[in-house]
Amino acid sequence: MGVVKTTALSCVIALGVSAAAMAADLPMPVPIPVEPPVPIDIGGGWYLRGDIGVSNQQVDKLDNVLFSSNSTVLDKGFDAAPFFGLGVGYKVNSWLRFDVTGEYRAKANFHGLDRYADRSLPTGYASNEYLGSKSEWVTLANAYVDLGTWSGVTPFVGAGIGAAYNTIHHFRDVNVVTNGLAFGPTDSKWNLAWALYAGLAY
DSSP: OHHHHHHHHHHHHHHHHHHHHHHHHSOOOOOOOOOOOOOOOSSTTEEEEEEEEEEOOOOOOOOOTTTTTTEEEEEEEEOOEEEEEEEEEEEOSSSEEEEEEEEEEEEEEEEEEEEEEOTTSTTSEEEEEEEEEEEEEEEEEEEEEEOOOBTTBEEEEEEEEEEEEEEEEEEEEEETTTTEEEEEOOEEEEEEEEEEEEEEEO
16 A cells, blocks of 8 residues: 555656756746827817806996095995806917917896985985896807926916907896986997916816
8 A cells, every 4th residue: 555655746746847847848938019099180189178167257347427525335246247258279389389278157136335415315325226137148269379298287378368248138227325326237248358367187
């Protein structure tokens, strides 16, 4: 029995050595070259853009021609309102691009209040409260300069010029003290529009 066991063990060792020898004789695998993906050009430097945000408009001045000489403005401003835009552009090279955009700025509510002297009243003054809203359609032709890219972030500057179609909706002038009310119907007007840009693209 001892001889049989030794023979079986010898056979197993012999098979293991033979398999190792065969493995050592096999050629090393040759890596198959993988070609990098080729980008598909679907339109050169053309691109589409979309914009969404919130406008924060300001009022430069508030004048009432009836009381401009002795009135004091107590409040003037717009509430915030959303805007939406679309555009198409062309990237000339790694640093210069152009686009044309169209944008709709939704109605922003306007509120204003002034006070003026009126000696005929017990208080010695009266006030006007102004209410209404404003919306715009804006179109711009823009140019941008990209200032290089670091870790995927590209700072840029730009400028645009175009036109804005401004609409004032339901303007009202309410004078509570004198029970006065003035109303202006909805009206629109074209104006020059321009923009300056500075930002980061990722």
